[in-house]
Amino acid sequence: MSKVKYYYDPENLSYKKISPKRGRKIGFALLFLLSAALFGFLGFIILLNTSYLETPKDRFQAREIQNLSINYKLLNKKIDQIEEVLGAIEDRDNNIYRVYFNSEPIPMEQRKEGFGGVNRYKELQGYNNSDLVINTTKRVDVLTKELVIQSKSLDEIIGLAKGKEKLLASIPAIQPVKNEQLKRMASGFGYRSDPFTKARKFHYGMDFTSPQGTPIYATGDGTVLKADNSLSGYGNHIEINHGFGYVTLYAHLSKYNVKRGQKVKRGDVIGYVGSTGRSEAPHLHYEVIKDGEKVNPLNFYYGSISAEEYINISKIANQENQSLD
Structure with a gap:
């Protein structure tokens, strides 16, 4: 029940009851409804952002x-x-x-x-x-x-x-002449006595003394560059290009078993020992060239001889004796 309000009338010296106007009542009612609707909308928005009001989707x-x-x-x-x-x-x-x-x-x-x-x-x-x-x-x-x-x-x-x-x-990794076919290692890489002039000069290969006609083997895969006698003093000789900067030379041959441009594999017979050119006796003069520079062939025999055989050949090859060419 709403409270009844009064006001004091000084003329009549009495209290009179206050009766609110109808329009004002309607205004208060509308304001209440508007406030309720606003708070309801805000509450709905809040519920939508919580887990309390979730649709199946x-x-x-x-x-x-x-x-x-x-x-x-x-x-x-x-x-x-x-x-x-x-x-x-x-x-x-x-x-x-x-x-x-x-x-x-x-x-x-x-x-x-x-x-x-x-x-x-x-x-x-x-x-x-x-x-x-x-x-x-x-x-x-x-x-x-x-x-x-x-x-x-x-x-x-x-x-x-x-x-x-x-x-x-x-890589030229074997001896060009088999050990069992060798008479001896005549001369190695380094300074040696020239067989003709007896002067001391540098010997750029290794000499393998073997009987005439002993097979000579390609020491690595490659392509034959030469099979002729175009180089002075080397007699009949063969040059093989192995690629990767390696070239090998086989000199003083009695005859060839390959021709220029032919592909060869390591171990193929390419020719036979002889004594052509500037040679004192049947033997093979063998050289290894790497990137245009002649190097010691002894360093490349790891593919065909044992450690003990290498030591023995090394001792002979390093002696400063007389070469055969």
Whole structure:
């Protein structure tokens, strides 16, 4: 029950009852209804942003978002494992494969380098899980780039391996005359006495004394450059280009078993021992040229003799005796 209000009338010296006007009552009623509607609307908005008022669609979307968040976290764990495996491959690539093939390692800064410039992930910003999604996407992009770099590196390693295999087959790595067919090692690489002038001069090859007609073997894979007597003093001789800067020369032959331009393999018979040209007795004069410079052939016999045989030949070859050419 509403309170009754009075006012004092000084003329009549009495209290009179206050009767509110009808229009004012209607105004208060409208103000009350408007306030109630406003507070109701605000309350509805607040409820929409809480979990107390969810539609089935809202609940479904919330579960989808939660599932996506869980899947992204699982994906990051898998990326951790992939990065660990790839890191091990990169380590072997830099510290084993490339070291073996004398190739420069790929800097880790280059392998792990990200993507600069334009913001590639702008469209992923502004969502509840944007940080998680952007971080995962960045990691996948970097991982993809690392895999491309590693794939190209392994392609290069395969090429180097094939080249290495060809190199190993091409290096002149055996004696041109078999030990059982040798009479003796007459002279080695270094200063020797000339058989004709008796003067001391540098001998640029090794002389293998063998009977006339003893087979001579190609010491590595290659292509015959010469099979003639065009070089003064060498008589009938053969030159083989092995590639990789290696050339071998076989001199004083009695006859050839190959011709210019022919491909040969290590161990093929290319000619026979003789005494043509400037020669004192049947023997093979053998030279190894690397990058245009004549080097000691003794350093290349690891493919056909034992360590003990190498020591014995080395002792004989290093004696400053008389050469046979």
